[in-house]
Amino acid sequence: MVIYAECGHQGPADVEFCGECGRYLKWDDDGPVAVKSPPVVQQQVVQPAEPIAPVRQPVQQTVEEQVLNPGDLICGRCGKGNAPTRNFCSRCGASLAESQVVKTSWWRRLFGRKPKEHKAGARPGKDGVRRRTGRAGAARRTVGKVIRRAVAVALIFSALIYALYQPFRSAINTAAVGLWSQVTGIFEAKLNPVHPIKVTATAQTNGHSAPLVTDNAKNTFWAAPGDREQVLVFTFDHPADLRKAIVYSGDAANFPAAHRPQKLHLVFSTGKTYDMALADTPDPQEVPIEHSEGATSVELHVTGLYRSLDGTDVAISEIELFEAG
Incomplete structure (x- = not known):
């Protein structure tokens, strides 16, 4: 853009007439004076900042803990437990006509103590006077706590002895097996004694042959x-x-004089096996036998001994066998 000397208007430099007043611009020798047009300043449009949404803190809702008693009516809409006498829910007002009833546990039905019902006008307690059980109840709780601790200590001590002292463990196992045999024997078929037609051994001492172990003499x-x-x-x-x-x-007449079997490993003619654990006692020991169906013979391997301080031989006075009738 230039300023025309003839009229002072602005316009393009390559025209012959002013665009504002129509004056001819080529009369004078002086050319138009060029002027610099002021720079166009572009205004920056500032975008408004997006509003920051406030951070909502989580609201901790307290859950109502309700205790449901047998016979309570559970609302099908909100799950509130209501007394059996209500027809509408105490929380939402819904009808309880088809609500679910809280059932009594089976153990409460068997062992639960029913509340004592008093006649109209009668007062609880003896002769209408309640007994004060504060001190007595505290004493009972103290005695009960002492008894529970004593029982716990006894059980722990017994468990340690069972784990560390092998003869005690064998005696307990034998007693448990014998008791189990007596209990199961009530429900099982009667057992009949079975006598072998032949008894042999890998070795025997003079006067104490293998058949003596089944001669029914102690x-x-x-x-x-x-x-x-x-x-x-x-x-x-x-x-x-x-x-x-x-x-x-062992030897019934002199029990410590000989070694006693601690473990017998039974091998049946069918190929099956079974292990018998014995206690170190002169008393008779009842031991169950399994896996012997159809066996026509059995080998009794003495795989463990209770050692004698006096003798060097192992001895067994008697072995009686019983089979299912």
């Missing part, structure tokens, strides 16, 4: 050297289903 016994594993072999005249054995360990 004053005789089988004996063999205890420096190696000994085996007794019982042979039957029919396939037997052995269920129980009664074992008399």
Whole structure:
């Protein structure tokens, strides 16, 4: 853009007439004076900042804890428990005609104590006077706490002895097995004694042969050297289903004089096996037998011993076997 000298208007430099007044611009020798047009300042449009949404803190809602008693009516709309006498929910006002009823636990039905009902005008307690049970109740609670602690200490001590002292563990196992056999024997078929037709052993001492272990006499016994594993072999005249054995360990007349069997490993003619754990006692021990169905013979391997301080032989006074009838 230029300023025309003739009229002072502004316009393009390459025209012959002013666009404002129409004056001819080529009369004078002086050319138009060029002027710089002021720079156009572009205004920056400032975008308004987006408003920051306030951070909402989570509202901690307290959950109403309700205790449901047997017979309460549970509202089907809000789940509120209501007394059995209500027809509408105490929280939302919904009808309780088809609400679910809280049932009484089976153990409460069997052992629960029913509340005592008093006649109209009668007062609870003896002769209408309640007994003060504050001190008595505290004393009972103290005694109960002492008894519970004593029982807990006794159980822990017994468990330690059972884990660390092997003879005590064997005696407990034998007693438990015997008790279990007595309990299950009530519901099982009657057991019949079975007598082997032949008894042999890998070794025996003079006067204490293998057949003496099944002669039904407690004053005789089988004996063999205890420096190696000994085996007794019982042979039957029919396939037997052995269920129980009664074992008399050692020499009944002089129990500490010989080694006693601690463990018997039974190998049946069918190929199956079973282990019997025995206690170190002269009393008869009832031990169950399993996996013997159809066996015509059984090998009794003496795989563990209770050592004697006096003798060197292992001895068994008697072994009685019983089969399912």
